[in-house]
Amino acid sequence: MSNAPAVEGAGAAPSERGIERSPHVRRLTADDFPAVYRAELGYVLRTLRRLGVREADLEDVAHEAFVAVVRHLPDYDPERPIRRWLFGFAFRMASDYRKRAHNVNEVPASSPDATEPLGPDTALDDARRRALLLQVLDALDFEKRSLIVMHDLDGVPVPEIAETLGVPLNTAYSRLRLARKAFQEELSSRGRRSFASKQGGRP
Amino acid sequence: MSDELDPLDPLAEDLFRAERDYVAPVDPARAARLFAKVAETVAFTTPALEAPREPAAPRAPEAPPTAPTAPGLTVKALAPWVLSAFVGGVVTGILARGAVDSPTPSTPLPSPSTTLVLPTPSESALSPPIVPSASVMRAPSATVPPSASAPKPPPQATASADAPQSLDKSLTAERALVERARVALSRHQGTMALDALAEHEATFPRGRLVEEREALRVRALVDAGRTAEAETKARAFRARWPNSVFLSAVDLAVAPR
Numbered sequence: 001m002s003n004a005p006a007v008e009g010a011g012a013a014p015s016e017r018g019i020e021r022s023p024h025v026r027r028l029t030a031d032d033f034p035a036v037y038r039a040e041l042g043y044v045l046r047t048l049r050r051l052g053v054r055e056a057d058l059e060d061v062a063h064e065a066f067v068a069v070v071r072h073l074p075d076y077d078p079e080r081p082i083r084r085w086l087f088g089f090a091f092r093m094a095s096d097y098r099k100r101a102h103n104v105n106e107v108p109a110s111s112p113d114a115t116e117p118l119g120p121d122t123a124l125d126d127a128r129r130r131a132l133l134l135q136v137l138d139a140l141d142f143e144k145r146s147l148i149v150m151h152d153l154d155g156v157p158v159p160e161i162a163e164t165l166g167v168p169l170n171t172a173y174s175r176l177r178l179a180r181k182a183f184q185e186e187l188s189s190r191g192r193r194s195f196a197s198k199q200g201g202r203p
Numbered sequence: 204m205s206d207e208l209d210p211l212d213p214l215a216e217d218l219f220r221a222e223r224d225y226v227a228p229v230d231p232a233r234a235a236r237l238f239a240k241v242a243e244t245v246a247f248t249t250p251a252l253e254a255p256r257e258p259a260a261p262r263a264p265e266a267p268p269t270a271p272t273a274p275g276l277t278v279k280a281l282a283p284w285v286l287s288a289f290v291g292g293v294v295t296g297i298l299a300r301g302a303v304d305s306p307t308p309s310t311p312l313p314s315p316s317t318t319l320v321l322p323t324p325s326e327s328a329l330s331p332p333i334v335p336s337a338s339v340m341r342a343p344s345a346t347v348p349p350s351a352s353a354p355k356p357p358p359q360a361t362a363s364a365d366a367p368q369s370l371d372k373s374l375t376a377e378r379a380l381v382e383r384a385r386v387a388l389s390r391h392q393g394t395m396a397l398d399a400l401a402e403h404e405a406t407f408p409r410g411r412l413v414e415e416r417e418a419l420r421v422r423a424l425v426d427a428g429r430t431a432e433a434e435t436k437a438r439a440f441r442a443r444w445p446n447s448v449f450l451s452a453v454d455l456a457v458a459p460r
Contacts, residue, residue, distance in 0.1 A: 030245070037238060042229050050222070059237055064389055066241045100390075129221035136218070152219045158208075173207050180208070184215055191214075 028073040036073070036082070037066065043083055044090055050149045051094035052138065065093045087154065091146060098142050132190075139186045144179035151176055243452050244385060246415065377403060377412045384419050393426030418449035422456040433457050 028036070045062055053061045068089050076085050137145050150156040156164075162172035211219070384399035400420050403410065410416075417440050424433035437457045441450065 033241075034238075037241075041234055041237070042226060045229065046227065059233065059240075060389070062237060063240050063244070064386070066237070067244050067385075067389070070241065070245045126221040126225065129218050130225055133218040133222050152211075153223055155223075177208060180211060180215075184212060187212075187215055187218075 028076055030070055030073060033070050040086055044086055047087060047090040048094055053094050053097050061093050061097050065089045136183060136186045140182055144182050147176050147179040148183055374411055377407050377410045381412050381415055388423055391426055393423045396423035414444055414447055418453050421453045425456045
């Protein structure tokens with residue numbers, strides 16, 4: 001009997017890595033789950049958060065995702081990047097989460113004070129940058145958010161996104177352009193609002 | 204990034220960079236708790252995957268299985284059902300039209316790779332058929348056929364060539380109901396879980412997943428606020444299956460808070 005496996009990122013130097021495949025590639029089984037969990041828990045949690053799951057619900061949704069992962073491990077092709085495969089589960093669970101009635105129209109509580117002034121000269125530390133990113137993502141619909149997460153955060157090439165979505169390549173580009181446009185508009189809008197409120201507050 | 208996309212403005216790029224470069228440390232307690240919960244849900248039976256047990260509830264030696272297959276882990280029986288169950292709940296909307304496919308061969312992610320190496324292969328007694336790596340979330344119309352390259356298990360040497368298949372189908376159907384209950388329970392929908400379990404009881408009164416069903420029933424009753432009934436069922440469960448792998452979950456469900 002083993003305890004829960006030590007998890008990458010828990011006190012260790014942060015590094016984002018996939019799983020190297022041994023020369024003897026074989027299908028995974030449930031016995032491989034601890035290794036997958038150990039390597040990818042951080043990625044799954046991060047991805048769920050990026051897709052809009054609130055911190056308070058993260059563990060429940062991650063649980064659902066990993067239960068599905070365990071059951072589907074034999075389906076995973078070890079020749080492919082495991083994070084692309086795991087993204088699918090996170091996507092599915094985050095989508096279900098969003099659709100649940102009590103989560104609709106609620107802004108995920110994943111971001112700090114939204115009244116922080118923001119502008120081209122605003123110095124932001126990385127924590128605030130990340131928080132602001134989540135704020136902006138929260139304002140997007142789920143499709144646009146997912147595209148941004150896939151492409152601009154996970155680095156999935158557009159041809160692969162196209163194949164994932166089952167759409168022509170130019171359609172994938174078109175949707176991603178719209179997503180990025182919405183992202184930048186929301187970001188700019190936050191900058192304009194915060195400047196307006198900052199100036200309005202000054203004597 | 205592709206040349207066909209306009210560059211992002213510097214602030215947006217900055218935000219993405221900050222998020223990409225950051226790897227939040229995972230709280231070990233959270234990791235352990237989540238792992239235990241997952242292990243409990245899928246009822247791992249191999250010793251290496253058992254969830255940490257409560258010290259106050261010492262486990263009896265491993266109980267002999269009450270069903271021909273280890274609950275939750277018979278890949279052959281699970282795989283087709285799990286795919287169909289997953290497909291049944293596919294994401295709606297524009298993205299659902301194409302659904303999220305399983306990974307396709309492509310260049311590795313930009314991030315570096317861990318040195319974690321999969322264990323060296325060992326013979327699996329199960330030798331499950333290789334299910335094609337189709338999308339787990341493909342639209343429902345895309346029924347996943349058996350992979351053409353999958354090694355098929357040898358024909359069963361039984362009196363009836365159809366018997367093993369019908370047993371598998373029966374177990375698949377049982378598993379679908381039990382899983383429906385489990386998913387509902389994970390979402391704190393105790394009443395829905397109880398409905399699924401009642402359906403299982405009506406359809407498979409002497410099914411192979413009765414033990415798992417009854418363990419889930421205790422938990423679902425607690426979730427639905429029917430504590431007294433849950434305690435009665437828990438006592439009956441303990442009496443009937445004193446060495447059950449589900450006993451710790453049952454005890455935990457009715458433990459005083």
